[in-house]
Amino acid sequence: MDLSVRLPRGLTLKNPIIAASGTFGFGPEYARFVQVNRLGGISVKGISPEPWRGNPPPRVWETPSGLLNSIGLQNPGLTTFLEEDAPFLRTLDTVVIANIIGHTVEEYRTVAAGLQNEPAIHAFEVNISCPNIKAGGITFGHDPDAAYHVMRAVRSVTDKPVMVKVSPNMADPWTVAEAVVEGGADMISAINTVIGLAIDLKRRRPALGGTTGGLSGPAIKPIALRVVWEIAQRVSVPVIGMGGIQSAEDVLEFLMAGARAVMVGTITFQFPQRMEEIIDRLPLVLAHYGFRSLEEAVGAAWTSRTADGAEGGE
Amino acid sequence: MAGAFKAPIVAALAVAPRHVELVIEHPELSMAAPGQFAHILTPGMLRRPVSFSRIDPQRGRAGLLVQVVGQGTAWLAERSPGEWLDVLAPLGRGFQAPDPARPWILVGGGVGIPPLYSAWERWGPQHRAPACAILGAREADGILMAGDFQGAGLLPVLATEDGSAGRRGTVVGPLEEWLARYPEAQVMACGPNGMLAQVSRVAAGATGPVQLAMEQRMGCGIGACLACVVPATPVGPEGPRYRRVCTDGPVFFREELAWSWI
Ligand SMILES: Cc1cc2nc3c(=O)[nH]c(=O)nc-3n(C[C@H](O)[C@H](O)[C@H](O)COP(=O)(O)OP(=O)(O)OC[C@H]3O[C@@H](n4cnc5c(N)ncnc54)[C@H](O)[C@@H]3O)c2cc1C
Ligand SMILES: Cc1cc2nc3c(=O)[nH]c(=O)nc-3n(C[C@H](O)[C@H](O)[C@H](O)COP(=O)(O)O)c2cc1C
Ligand code: FES
Numbered sequence: 001m002d003l004s005v006r007l008p009r010g011l012t013l014k015n016p017i018i019a020a021s022g023t024f025g026f027g028p029e030y031a032r033f034v035q036v037n038r039l040g041g042i043s044v045k046g047i048s049p050e051p052w053r054g055n056p057p058p059r060v061w062e063t064p065s066g067l068l069n070s071i072g073l074q075n076p077g078l079t080t081f082l083e084e085d086a087p088f089l090r091t092l093d094t095v096v097i098a099n100i101i102g103h104t105v106e107e108y109r110t111v112a113a114g115l116q117n118e119p120a121i122h123a124f125e126v127n128i129s130c131p132n133i134k135a136g137g138i139t140f141g142h143d144p145d146a147a148y149h150v151m152r153a154v155r156s157v158t159d160k161p162v163m164v165k166v167s168p169n170m171a172d173p174w175t176v177a178e179a180v181v182e183g184g185a186d187m188i189s190a191i192n193t194v195i196g197l198a199i200d201l202k203r204r205r206p207a208l209g210g211t212t213g214g215l216s217g218p219a220i221k222p223i224a225l226r227v228v229w230e231i232a233q234r235v236s237v238p239v240i241g242m243g244g245i246q247s248a249e250d251v252l253e254f255l256m257a258g259a260r261a262v263m264v265g266t267i268t269f270q271f272p273q274r275m276e277e278i279i280d281r282l283p284l285v286l287a288h289y290g291f292r293s294l295e296e297a298v299g300a301a302w303t304s305r306t307a308d309g310a311e312g313g314e
Numbered sequence: 315m316a317g318a319f320k321a322p323i324v325a326a327l328a329v330a331p332r333h334v335e336l337v338i339e340h341p342e343l344s345m346a347a348p349g350q351f352a353h354i355l356t357p358g359m360l361r362r363p364v365s366f367s368r369i370d371p372q373r374g375r376a377g378l379l380v381q382v383v384g385q386g387t388a389w390l391a392e393r394s395p396g397e398w399l400d401v402l403a404p405l406g407r408g409f410q411a412p413d414p415a416r417p418w419i420l421v422g423g424g425v426g427i428p429p430l431y432s433a434w435e436r437w438g439p440q441h442r443a444p445a446c447a448i449l450g451a452r453e454a455d456g457i458l459m460a461g462d463f464q465g466a467g468l469l470p471v472l473a474t475e476d477g478s479a480g481r482r483g484t485v486v487g488p489l490e491e492w493l494a495r496y497p498e499a500q501v502m503a504c505g506p507n508g509m510l511a512q513v514s515r516v517a518a519g520a521t522g523p524v525q526l527a528m529e530q531r532m533g534c535g536i537g538a539c540l541a542c543v544v545p546a547t548p549v550g551p552e553g554p555r556y557r558r559v560c561t562d563g564p565v566f567f568r569e570e571l572a573w574s575w576i
Contacts, residue, residue: 022539023533023534023538023539024538025534025537025538025539029534029536029537029538029561030534030536030538032316032317032536033316033317033318033402033536045540053552053553053554053555053556054540054543054556056545056553056556056575057530057531057542057543057544057545057556058530058531059531059540059541059542059543060360060531060532060533060539060541060542061531062358062359062360063359065359066359067359067360067533069533069539069541071539071540071541074540074543074556217359266359268534269359269360269361269533269534269535269539270355270359270360270361271355272318272402272536273318
C-alpha cells in the first residue's frame with residue numbers, strides 16, 4: 001500500500017509518521033537507534049533567535065499513562081542551529097520541519113527568515129502553543145488575532161510550507177486554527193501538550209522546576225482526537241494530528257478523525273523503534289479495517305457518523 | 315556507541331534489604347565503561363536509568379545494583395535469571411580513567427557506590443599510587459559492595475550516620491583526612507546531591523581532578539529531550555547553563571557544575 005502523503009506547496013511525506021518536536025532532538029541523537037530516513041519526517045526541537053536556557057529541573061514527571069514536562073524550550077538559538085545542527089539534517093533523506101518559537105512576533109519572523117534559505121529545512125511548524133514559557137508562545141496561541149499576526153509575519157519571509165501548532169488549552173482551539181489559515185498557514189498541527197500540575201509529596205511543592213508543565217502521552221489521546229476532529233472539519237487545509245499515539249491503530253484513529261499525517265512523541269522515549277514498527281504495521285491495520293488506501297481513511301469517521309443516522313459531519 | 319537491545323538476566327542476587335543486583339549479558343555491554351548507565355524498560359511510561367555496578371568486557375556482562383524506591387525499581391527487583399531486560403546501553407559519559415601514579419579517592423553514598431566499584435574493578439589493578447574507597451550510608455544496610463571492594467584488594471573505609479557500621483558520621487570526615495594526607499589526590503564520587511555538594515566543597519583545594527556522577531529525572535536518556543539537566547557553568551546574570559546528565563554526564567568535573575544552583 002502506498003503510504004505517501006501529499007501536502008501543500010509540493011511537500012511530500014514518504015509515510016504519515018513524523019517524529020514530534022521536542023522528543024527527537026535535532027535528529028542525530030536517535031540516529032543510533034532509529035533509521036531516521038524511514039520516517040515520514042522529523043520536527044526538530046523549538047528554535048528561537050537567541051539561545052534559551054530553559055526551566056530549572058526537575059523537568060519531567062511521570063503520571064499515569066502520561067508525562068508532564070517543563071523543559072521550557074531550551075535550545076541553542078538560530079545561529080548555533082545553523083552552524084552545528086543543520087549540516088547533519090542536510091544529510092537526511094526525509095522531510096525536516098523546523099519548529100520555531102519566539103517571545104514576540106518579530107522573533108518568529110527572525111527565525112523563519114533565518115531558515116528560509118537553509119536547504120536542510122523543508123517546512124516550518126510555528127509553535128504558538130507551548131505551555132512552558134511565560135512570555136510569547138502560548139499567549140499567541142490562545143488569541144486568534146495574535147496568532148494571525150504571527151502567521152502573517154512568518155508568511156512574509158518564507159515560501160516554504162508552514163504549519164501552525166495549536167494548543168488544546170482553550171475551549172475553542174479551532175478559532176485559532178481558522179485565524180492562522182486566514183493568515184496564510186498551509187497546515188495545522190495539533191495538539192501541543194495539555195497544561196497540568198503534579199505535587200511532590202516529599203518536598204511539599206510542585207514536582208516540576210517550572211511549577212506547571214505540559215502533559216503528553218496516551219493520557220491525552222482522547223483530548224487530541226477531539227481537537228483534531230473539530231479543526232479538520234472546519235478548515236480546508238491538512239491537519240497533522242498528535243497526542244498519545246502508541247500504535248498503528250492509534251494512527252488510524254487520528255486519520256479517521258481527519259488528520260492527513262501524524263506526529264509521534266512521548267512513546268519514543270520508551271520504545272525508540274516504535275515509529276518504524278507503526279510504519280510497518282500501518283498497511284495491515286488499514287487493510288484490516290477495510291481501507292484500500294491511506295487517503296480513504298482520512299476523515300472516514302465523519303461520513304460513517306452520518307451513515308449511522310447521527311448528526312452529519314461536513 | 316550504544317544500542318537498543320534485549321539482554322538476558324544471567325544472575326539476580328539480593329545483596330541487602332531492598333537492594334538487588336542483576337547481571338545482564340549482551341555483546342554491546344563489552345563497550346560499557348564505569349560511570350555509564352543503562353536506560354531500562356519497566357512497566358511505567360519512562361525507562362529507568364541505572365549505573366553499571368560491574369563490567370565484564372570479555373563476557374559482555376554488566377551488573378545493575380538497584381535500590382527499591384518505587385514501582386519501577388520494585389519491578390526490577392522481582393526479575394529472575396532467564397528473564398530479559400529491554401535496555402538502551404551503554405549510555406552517557408563515564409569516568410575519565412584515573413592517573414595510575416596519583417593517589418585516588420573513591421567516595422560513594424548508598425546506591426552511588428556501584429559505579430565506583432566498577433571504576434575500581436576496571437582501573438584498580440593497574441593503580442600504583444595509594445587508593446582509598448570511602449563508603450557511606452545512613453545505616454549499615456545501605457553500605458553496598460564493601461565485600462566486593464575487599465575482594466578486589468581495597469579495604470573500604472565505612473561511615474554511617476547512625477554509627478551502625480564503621481565510623482559515625484558522613485563520608486566527609488574520612489575524605490578530609492585523606493585529602494590532608496594526599497592533597498594531590500584525584501577524587502571520584504557518586505551519591506545523593508547533598509553528599510556530592512559536600513565532596514565538591516571539601517575537594518575544592520585538591521589539585522587532582524574531581525569527578526562527580528550526577529542523577530536527574532530523565533526522559534529519553536539519549537540526549538534528545540533536555541529533561542535531565544543540572545545547573546552547570548558558566549553562570550550568567552540570568553542563571554546557570556543547563557547541561558544533560560544523560561549525555562554531557564552523568565560524570566562531570568567539579569568545575570563544570572554550578573553548585574550554588576543545585
Ligand atoms: C545516571 C543515573 C544512574 C542511576 N544509577 C542507579 C543505580 O545504580 N542504582 C539505583 O538503585 N538507582 C540508580 N539511579 C536512580 C534510579 O534511576 C531511580 O531510583 C529510579 O528511576 C526510580 O524508579 P521507581 O519507578 O522505582 O521510582 P518512582 O519514584 O516511582 O519513579 C518515578 C519517576 O521518577 C524517576 N526517578 C525517581 N527517582 C529518581 C532518581 N533518583 N534519579 C533519576 N530518576 C528518578 C523515575 O525514573 C521515574 O521516571 C540512577 C539514576 C540516574 C539518573
Ligand atoms: C519533552 C517534550 C518536549 C517537547 N518540546 C516541544 C517543542 O519544543 N515544540 C513543540 O512544538 N512541541 C513540543 N512538545 C510537544 C510534542 O511535540 C507533542 O505535541 C506532544 O508531546 C503530544 O504528543 P505525544 O503525546 O505523542 O508526545 C514536547 C513534548 C515533550 C514530551
Ligand atoms: S533524558 Fe532526554 S536529554 Fe537527557
